Amino acid sequence: MAPQDHLPPSAQRAAPNPALAALDLIARLVAALEHTPLVAVCSIDREGRVRFCNRACADLSGVAPEAVVGQPLKCLFSRGDREAEHDALVEQAWRTGRHSPIGDWHVRTASGQELWLYSTLVPVYHEGELTQVFCMDVDISARKHAERTLYLAAQVFENSRDAILLMDRDRHVISINRAYSEITGYGSGDMPGKPLSVYRSCIEDETFFRAVWDQIEATDHWQGEIWSRRKGGELFPAWLALTAIRDSHDQVSNYMAIVSDITERKRSEEQTRHLAEHDFLTDLPNRVLLLDRLSLALSAARRNGSMLAILFLDLDRFKRINDTLGHQVGDQLLQEVAARLLKCVRKVDTVSRQGGDEFVIILAGIGGIDHAAHVADTIRQAICQPYAIGAHELHVSTSIGVSIFPSDGDDIDTLVKNADIAMYHAKQGGRNNFQFFSAEMNERIVERASFEQGLRRALAEGQFELAFEPELDIATGTLVALEALIRWRHPELGLLLPERFLGVAEEAGLMVPIGDWVLREACRHARRWHDGGQAVAVAVNLSLTQFMQRDLVDRVRAALEAAGLEARFLELELTESIIMKGGGATAATLHGLRALGVRLSLDDFGTGWSRLGQLKDYPIDKLKIAQAFLRDGGDETVIRTIIAMARSMRMTVIAEGVETPGQLAFLRGEGCDLYQGRQAEAAVQDSGLGGVASLGSLAVQGRADAWQS
Ligand SMILES: Nc1nc2c(ncn2[C@@H]2O[C@H](COP(=O)(O)OP(=O)(O)OP(=O)(O)O)[C@@H](O)[C@H]2O)c(=O)[nH]1
Missing domain, CATH: 3.30.450.20 (PAS domain)
Structure with a gap:
């Protein structure tokens, strides 16, 4: 070319x-x-x-x-x-x-x-x-690429759901994106040219922002939570990320702020925290929050040298309300109790529900123990007022234990534990009262705990024994039955009577295993007597807890089978109160036991039952006249009435605690069938048979035979 x-x-x-x-x-x-x-x-x-x-x-x-x-x-x-x-x-x-x-x-x-x-x-x-x-x-x-990048950046800026604000190096606003306008209400023409500081919420102070910008100067970045302000003045929690933007000479040319409105997140966090820290039923602080508040209150008390009281409340016999009126009524009652508790304390105090019918209250910065006593009694009285729940008018009381910082403990666990111990003593003291913690209480509780442990060991290591009290025929003097009575051969305390340990066993939930042991052991003994030629019956006392066991009939059958004892030689003794408290299942349980062939006897008769007619519905074989009617000269009229009633119901009647020949003579005169007590033991001794071990040679006849159906 x-x-x-x-x-x-x-x-x-x-x-x-x-x-x-x-x-x-x-x-x-x-x-x-x-x-x-x-x-x-x-x-x-x-x-x-x-x-x-x-x-x-x-x-x-x-x-x-x-x-x-x-x-x-x-x-x-x-x-x-x-x-x-x-x-x-x-x-x-x-x-x-x-x-x-x-x-x-x-x-x-x-x-x-x-x-x-x-x-x-x-x-x-x-x-x-x-x-x-x-x-x-x-x-x-290259230019196209740069244009594209710029275009995308502009799109991101404009379409971002986060609010973005750009500033020049002097922190004056250059532009804001659509999301920023939507979140804050400022239009695109409102902010440019003005310093960012104009838009602060005033919640955070100058020192805060100085620290923020110091960090940006040092690291080009800062992020954190702040309070932000909308155009209308409303404040909202925001997450702010501030970033310095550098030019090609590594000089800061701009700053970018990304703002997220975290109102919803904070709300849901708050909700989650509330749920975690509050009791769902009453909305009171739960155990978690209580411990937190207590820790703060203790720190403050230590700092100020002030006193603090912990009140541990437990409603009295609340279970009965649940059992009789249902859980829902119980729930409503708990809610009403919570509301009353809140009314009895100041705003600085904390009322919490520990669960069940237990509440713990922190009284912060009290002037003295009088203050705690005053609040405790106010609460006690407030709880006692009648409750209108649905169609029911309910009454409930509370037992309150009080522990004081610093005298009753220096840490949370000790103070709460001691308030609990004091509450336990308030219960023991008859309920519907409050008790301050004392060192003696603690000693007693420690003693009780070791006693409880000892009981478990006693079961495991075979420290229980049975003693037998004879029941004799008044007319013939014949040994008819032997009542089995439990004893605990305590390794340190010697032989203990049941009054000493059955209460603790009940509270420790040991009544059923101990009752089972007695039942099986008594049947085994009776079988041995039979094998020795003496077909004498054995009587065993049942506790309410045992009686309430759904599988009681099976347990009794199992004990009889294990011993190889005929059921007619086992007599189960119940008290009137057991029959009353047994509720709807009483009749079925009694008939179930009767169907097994065992005998049923009503212990302590005459002390509690007001509806004698009801007895007719139950298959009771024998009435035991309470010892109280024989003491101090006795109540002859009552005894006469009981014997007459037993006769009319074709029941055997026995008097317990017969101590004198005079008493025996009176009972004989009234036609009482059997007797028990010191006189009976003396008669057995006189017959030359000192104890159960000798029963093999004791003549047994008469009433035991008569019991056979
Ligand atoms: N309605 C209701 N009952 C509950 C709730 N949590 C636990 N309970 C019941 O509260 C009762 C607590 O009974 P306790 O304190 O052991 O015994 P009590 O009958 O109050 O008797 P004392 O405390 O010895 O006076 C039990 O029957 C529990 O089943 C609940 O959230 N709602």
């Missing part, structure tokens, strides 16, 4: 003399064109074949110039679905002789690289004739 071929005809026509200078200029222009790295240039002929390609074009397309000459233009760059559009521009350049509009083209090179080209087509004349079209392309891929 001759150098002048590149110039349009007008330029060729206007070329000044001298001609050589012009040729030289053209030669240099061509050389520049060939070597410029900025513009990729190639030319095509009328057939669309490449005739020339400069180095930049070869570099950009990745095709060697020798390989491209004679090839169609698209072997350099393919324009995808815009190929036809480009062909039309080429055709237009040939047709009009004018250069095509400059435009951006997204192309792909032969090696698959994608580029953006800024292109035009320039028709070139030679000697007045249009001979070539030059394709001139500038690689603008």
Whole structure:
């Protein structure tokens, strides 16, 4: 190609003399064109074949110039679905002789690289004739990439759900995005130009913000929770992330603030925390929060040298309300109790529910123990007032234990434990009262705990024994039965009577295993007597707890079977109160036992039952006149009535605690069947048979036989 071929005809026509200078200029222009790295240039002929390609074009397309000459233009760059559009521009350049509009083209090179080209087509004349079209392309891929990045950044900024605010290096607002406007209510024109500090909530002070900006200066970043203010003045909790943006010279050019409205999150966190720290039924603080508050109150008391009281409350006989009226009524009562407790204390105090019918109250910073006593008594009285729950008017009382910091303990556990111990003593003291903790109480509780442990060991190690008290026929003096009475041969305290340990056993939940042991052991003894030739019956006392066991009949059957004892030789003694408290299941249990063939006897008769007629519904074989009626001269009328009643109901009647010959004579005169007590024991001794071990030779007949159905 001759150098002048590149110039349009007008330029060729206007070329000044001298001609050589012009040729030289053209030669240099061509050389520049060939070597410029900025513009990729190639030319095509009328057939669309490449005739020339400069180095930049070869570099950009990745095709060697020798390989491209004679090839169609698209072997350099393919324009995808815009190929036809480009062909039309080429055709237009040939047709009009004018250069095509400059435009951006997204192309792909032969090696698959994608580029953006800024292109035009320039028709070139030679000697007045249009001979070539030059394709001139500038690689603008980098610019396009930057534009795209900027575009995306702008989209992110605008469409982010987080509120974003941009500042200049002086912390003046430049712009805010849509989310920022939505969250804060400020429009895009409200904030720009103003310092960010204008929009602070005033909850955090200057020191706080100074620390924030100090950290940003040091690390380019700060994030944390703050209170933010909406345009209308409303405050809201926000999570703020502040970041310094640096320019290419590593100088801070801007700051960006990202603000998230965390109102909902805080609310739900608060809700979760509330649930974790409060009792669902009463909404009072639960044990977790109580311990937390107590820890704070203790620290404050230590700091101020003040006193603090812990009140441990337990409702009295609450179980009865649940049992008689149902759990739901019980729940409502607990809620009402909670409300009353709150009314009895100050705002600084904490009322908490520990669970069940137990409440613990912290009285902070009390002036003296009088204050605690006053509050305890106010509470006691408030709880005693009647409750209207549904159609019911309920009455309940509470027992309260009080411990005082610092005198009753220095730490949470000790203070709560001691208040609990004091509450236990309030219960022991008859309920519906309050007790201050004392060291003696603690000693007693420790003693009781070790006693309880001892009881468990006694069961495991066989420290229990049975003593037997004879029941004799008044008319014949014959031994009819032996009542089994438990004794505990305590390793340190010696032989203990049941009064000494059965209360603790009851509270420790040991009545059933101990009762089982007595039952089995008594049956085993009776079997031994039988094997020795004496078919004497054995009487065993049942406790309420045993009686309430659903499988009582099975347990009794199992004891009989294990001993190989006939059921008619076992007599179970119940008290009136057991029968009364047995509830709806009493009759079924008694009939179940009777069906086994065992005898049923009512102990301590005459001391509690008001509805004698009810006895007819139960299969009771024997009435035991309470010892109280014989003491101090006795109550002859009652005894006479009981004997008459037993007769009319075809029951055997026995008097217990017969101590004198006079008493025995009286009972004999009234037609009482059997007797028990010191007189009976003396009679057994007199007969030369000192104890149960000798029973093998004791004559047993009469009433025992008469019992057989
Ligand atoms: N309604 C109701 N009863 C509960 C709840 N939690 C525990 N209880 C019952 O509360 C009763 C607590 O009884 P206790 O304190 O052991 O005994 P009490 O009958 O109050 O007798 P004393 O405490 O010896 O005076 C038990 O019957 C539990 O089943 C509850 O959330 N709602």
